[in-house]
Amino acid sequence: QKEVEQNSGPLSVPEGAIASLNCTYSDRGSQSFFWYRQYSGKSPELIMFIYSNGDKEDGRFTAQLNKASQYVSLLIRDSQPSDSATYLCAVTGSQGNLIFGKGTKLSVKP
């Protein structure tokens, strides 16, 4: 049974700081990794996906993958209050579905 673990938080950072969100996964064979953002009462929306070891940058967001350590992270630079949400880490399951962690709640304080 694949598992995805995240610190539930809340993680509180001041506006303008770097927010670092972390995720570990149990299946060493996992190939695809995703970060979703979910505002309260809303459905998840994809922020980034990453397949290869290393960093992938998209605007203020950077995803980092370390397959040897089975570790994925998301960095948010210049954090804004509008980034306050729950961030869900997910890996692809054997059926093409996504296996989600329980999410980390991020709060960016003005």
Added chain:
Amino acid sequence: GAGVSQSPSNKVTEKGKDVELRCDPISGHTALYWYRQSLGQGLEFLIYFQGNSAPDKSGLPSDRFSAERTGGSVSTLTIQRTQQEDSAVYLCASSTSGIEQFFGPGTRLTVL
């Protein structure tokens, strides 16, 4: 273009009743997924449809849950004899590539 739509947005039912939840995927998306999210929990995979192939039902929590997809498009998730533990937000997602799954707004089910 239009995103994934789900109906109803909210459903309150009594324990023991049957409910049907509907999902209308993005046009052209061949893959359709159902998940549920209980309060304070992550998303739990329920069932997956790929085109007109038989669905993968491995995530369904009990035989009270069933789903169908007509014409490779609209899907209905049916829960028979609802129980209080079925209360959750039921989310549908569709995908064309299997990479990015686009989620609908969800149906909030409350079983009294």
